[in-house]
Amino acid sequence: MTEQKVIEVKDLVKKFGSFVANDHLTFDVYKGEIFGFLGANGAGKTTAIRIFCGLSRLTSGKVTVAGIDAARSPEEIKKRIGYMSQRFSLYEDLTVSENIELYGGIYGMRMKEIITRTEQLLERLDFTQYRDMLIRSLPLGLRQKLAFAVAVFHDPEIVFLDEPTSGVDPITRRQFWEMIYETASHGITVFVTTHYMDEAEYCDRVTIMNEGKIVALDTPAALRQTFGTSSVEELFVKITRPKTETE
């Protein structure tokens, strides 16, 4: 992790009509950092991530991702980032190698490069035996590992992971986090959301959102100390409760 900023967020506000989904968010994310983005359902995480990925426009404030202004050139941002969600990440009726080729092509990689790097990737993941299998026929754990590898295939500066380990077995969940560590050690910034509170502890820094605002942002150890709790989970429950359903 270095001091070079890859995401800069200043006074980000996003409104839907009169509803304020993001209420003056301000924070920076550094190169090679594993940045955990936590919050209750409906706290405004997805809204913010969509803005960082260039998929949605901000109402006011300033957001720079990989050096690009999110208000001015959201399309440019898409080329510089990787994205993986728990819901949809790979085409089930394409094979493993076809999916990799498709994503490489979308990101404008040359065919020659795609071919060499596909081989390296399949070997690194120990996936060579699955090369010609349809995604549909792979167990969830393998699919999620492959989806992550595909999301960083084009060497993005940042990869956004939205609940990547949801429902995955405990062994694969750990292997997945090792892939995250390894990716970050190569200088790729990892921006991740999760409902597993133990995973929050794997992050370099964690931010917690509540009702559109950032209510905590620090290293897991510092947060535990500041709020006097023994785990990030306890702290999460403490600061996002009591909650009233007011949406």
Add this chain to the structure above:
Amino acid sequence: MTTAIEAYNLTHRYGKITALEDVGFSVGNNELFGFIGPDGAGKTTLFRIAATLIIPAEGKITLFGLDTVKDYRELRSRIGYMPGKFSLYQDLTVEENLNFYATIFGTSIKKNYYLIEPIYKQIEPFKKRLAGKLSGGMKQKLALSCALIHKPDILILDEPTTGVDAVSRVEFWEMLAGLKREGITIIVSTPYMDEALRCDRIALIQSGKILGINTPDIVRKSYSRKLYAVKHPEKYKLLLALRSIPLAQSPEPFGEAVHVTLADDVTPAALESALAEARLTGSVVEEIIPGIEDVFLELMQREKR
């Protein structure tokens, strides 16, 4: 404790894939029984068989002595089923959905309101809202209210907390504890291992097989070795170091610590100094009580061998 659910030698396949393999268990009356396992373990197939929705290839389940295949008509009014995927009518309002479920079971909201009150009153202010426009946590509460409105004897809840934030999950388990006090038998599945502690008994399930059944406490004590938590601020370096130090065995990351077992005759202090030699000075090694996830990992690794 009389028995509410008995499952014998259940096997089910989808084409070549075996979803359940020779599964057997029994659940006591008024028990809160959890099935703990990841996606693809067979939980949904098992619950759909229990809810009389699919016929098992082999074996059978009885609820209160009634067979889910032969006696499905009689059973359906005694079962409340909440599927994993939100399955209410998105274009009906909250109140219309609840009314619909009450009516098809030949009852009314008013008659059983006392049962759903603690849950339903939290979403009642939004009763005119379309179900499709609710937040995740509110959908979950409405689905539970609909599964309860005919006052079932058994609740079958398929992953009610998946994708739900940590706070709403805590609230949901408090609601289940309240329903248990009303005398309802509950089977519930979850991929979150920490939720196991909220159940009377649990079955650990993986790849269609039950790895073990017991109270959460006994399951934790079934861990075969002494377990230690190792901490150092450089978490990834620590994990890699522990893999290369033969004194430490089966290191697994668990939040802020790495859990390890120690080779015979190795003291925590010996591991601390070995880590110091690997440039991880100040590492702390402490004996801990194993959690459900530690046991699950141990059982999974044993299965693999």
